[in-house]
Amino acid sequence: MALKWVDSLDIALALIDEHPEVDPAQLHFPELMQWVIALEEFDDDPNRCGERILEAIQQAWIDEAD
Structure with a gap:
């Protein structure tokens, strides 16, 4: 599945998988x-x-990480 900019939740979920140790609130x-x-x-x-x-x-990343 190709991700586009409008797929914020799916992108956030992919980023959680790629960077599980990161606090998204601290990311620039x-x-x-x-x-x-x-x-x-x-x-x-x-x-x-x-x-x-x-x-x-x-925000989607923060919400899903909780």
């Missing part, structure tokens, strides 16, 4: 963006990402 957006782009399943234009998308991914 540039690093988060790079980690998303590096996901094997990710297939979207990096230029389509904005702060709101990264906030949604980060």
Whole structure:
């Protein structure tokens, strides 16, 4: 399944698998963006990402990590 920027929950779940030791609340957006782009399943234009998308991914990650 190809992940797009709109798939914030699925991206968050993939990031939990890739980086289980990370506290997502401490992650800076540039690093988060790079980690998303590096996901094997990710297939979207990096230029389509904005702060709101990264906030949604980060919040989904925080919610799922609890």
